[in-house]
Amino acid sequence: MKKISTLLCAFTAFALVLAGCGDKGGGASSSSPSPSSSSAPSSSGEASQATDDISKKLTLTMMVSTAAGGGWTDDHPMVKYLNDKFNIDLKFQWVPGDSYNEKLNVLAASNNFPDVFQIWDAATYSKWMQKGVFLDLQPLLADYPNLVGNVTDEAMAMMNPKGKVFGLPMYAPAFRSNLSIRQDWLDKLDLKAPGTVDEFYEVAKAFTTQDPDGNGRPDTIGFSMSVSNSGDILGIDYLKGAFGLANRWKDDNGTLVAMQTQAEEWKALATYLRQAYSDGVLDKDFPVNKERDPWNKLEGNTNGIAEVNPNEVYKQSVPTLQKLAPEADIVQLDPPAGPTGLRFANTITSTTKIVLNAKLDEEKQRRILQVIDFMFSDEGYIWSKNGIEGVHYTKNGDTYEKLDAFDNDRPQILSTWFIRRFDPSIQIRLWDDKAYVDKVLAWFENTEPYAWTNPAAGLISETFSKSGIQLDQKFTAAIVKVITGNAPVESIDDAVKAWRSGGGDKIIEETNALYADLK
Incomplete structure (x- = not known):
């Protein structure tokens, strides 16, 4: 897109998604769960997941900025689930948010970045992108339809050179305040x-x-x-x-x-x-x-x-x-x-990016994108928000019940702190009452007419x-x-x-x- 609207559409898309109209924003998949829905995914709406070879076990490192409560332990059920599903040994580096940028600068000084990590600061992203720190994901994305189908085109292009994707956008509701x-x-x-x-x-x-x-x-x-x-x-x-x-x-x-x-x-x-x-x-x-x-x-x-x-x-x-x-x-x-x-x-227009280390070999590149693609699938979206069925919640007919392990394990933090679909219902759980869901989403919808966009974000x-x-x-x-x-x-x-x-x-x-x- 060569018009000024390249960025403006991205900001409008954030607002439209919040109102439950992501498909009008130019990229959200029609198979994305309805924001007001708390039900499990149907088999018909799911794009096929990438089928890269996972026979070789890989060790992957992921650095995530944390808030209150900190991150998961290595033997956490959610970590074990990913390890088993993708034949990986996932090593998280959980860094408190107030020292995250400092940690990044230490890693930059030693040129020793993790495999996948976040960049919260737009200036840092721009500077390190030009220095070749991040992998260009554009040649790989076509193989990961859940990821591509649940991120707007405008958000994917934002802050990236034309024809390249050095960072994946982290969605944040435009009207979260x-x-x-x-x-x-x-x-x-x-x-x-x-x-x-x-x-x-x-x-x-x-x-x-x-x-x-x-x-x-x-x-x-x-x-x-x-x-x-x-x-x-x-x-x-x-x-x-x-x-x-x-x-x-x-x-x-x-x-x-x-x-x-x-x-x-x-x-x-x-x-x-x-x-x-x-x-x-x-x-x-x-x-x-x-x-x-x-x-x-x-x-x-x-x-x-x-x-x-x-x-x-x-x-x-x-x-x-x-x-x-x-x-x-x-x-x-x-x-x-x-x-x-x-x-x-x-x-708010989120400028946070999820990036992959440019030094990764192709096996690691694809394995990481498989994990992210899973999180954007219907199955993975439910998993990332609600945890593991039988561990963090149970299903009884058409209803769901939260188990105590959900509060103890906090299985939702990866979707809260790292990456998630473009969907304002990111903090809505399977067991939430419909009246509650409707009340929460009404706040976002009611605010949409008052969007106060920043055309120069990023x-x-x-x-x-x-x-x-x-x-x-x-x-x-x-x-x-x-x-x-x-x-x-x-x-x-x-x-x-x-x-x-x-x-x-x-x-x-x-x-x-x-x-x-x-x-």
Whole structure:
């Protein structure tokens, strides 16, 4: 595709897949299980799996970034299953997420990469791809129909040179952070869900000043946010978009515009947040909050509005909150309309890639792709999400029952942390109640009209790789000073000039050059 829409379609495809329309995104297989289905696969919808020779036992190494709980042991049932099925000795290297990039750099220094691993950072992916670290998978993919059939063409092409595939895309739901509100607080204060940013402010102010938790103490806040180490203001994308800011970049008649140059939009948003901070409506701790703290405070009965993951609302957030407030209820809130009617939601385009070591011989290349192809098949998709029948769940007629081993073994972590189909129901289990499934998927579907796409996702400027984070940190520090009342709103003009003169203009030039190559 030579049109600008090469990337834009990829982002649209993410949104369409989330609404259960993956086939419209240009690549998802029609045999992919319906997002609302929790049943086992039928025999008719399954593409044939690759039949490479597996008579020779191979040792394979796989490095995976982990979150809470860490990875599997070598004798884990899921590891044994893969070993037996593919005649391999699979050696996992489980690396905590906060030290994963550091581990990659150590491996790069010794030129000793595992057989298959993840690259989370787009700049690293671009740099190492050009150095020949990754295997070009394009000549092999036709032999693995489950893999090809359950990844959109646009996502497969993203960040890869035309005609080559050095990395497989890791799917992430575009709308995994959805805006939510305390319905019980609205009811107690006789308020309606806000539809505009002005109404949002009034509701948030009431949550702060009118004692919605009924404990007689001024210990509640309207909404919260955080500031990341890389210089991003997190948790308020719905407000950024409402005031006209881009999701990092916007396309203005074919030219990319960086959000850091949008002085007037930043001043309008900062003025709004400055008032909220002064009134105590905005969490006073936002400059030191960690990314999940606004959500933690929602679950802790102190915050009234926050972005949440629909997959965790009913299984974690509501039960946690109801231990403190038994009548509490969290519901979805549409993004509020800004002064000109703009409404946008937090929208993520995953740039994580799964790569194979370029040094692998053909036997290992194909064995690894067999394993991945299996995970994308109907059978493997069920396995990767739910575990092993008889070990992690049982089937009774048309119903399924989770066994205790599922919680102990956590068989789903490979699909959660490593690679999975393009399907928003990735965290839906066979035994989940249909009413629950419908509620979760409704959050994704309801947010789809408010997609806030970044047309430059995956385009890595050389200057940004060298100094972009430092520039963003300085720029955001200036914005924070305005919000907290430590600098005038007009100082944002100086912050924009400093960003541009410090390297921002070069980033804009280089990113637009990369963008032009897509036309």
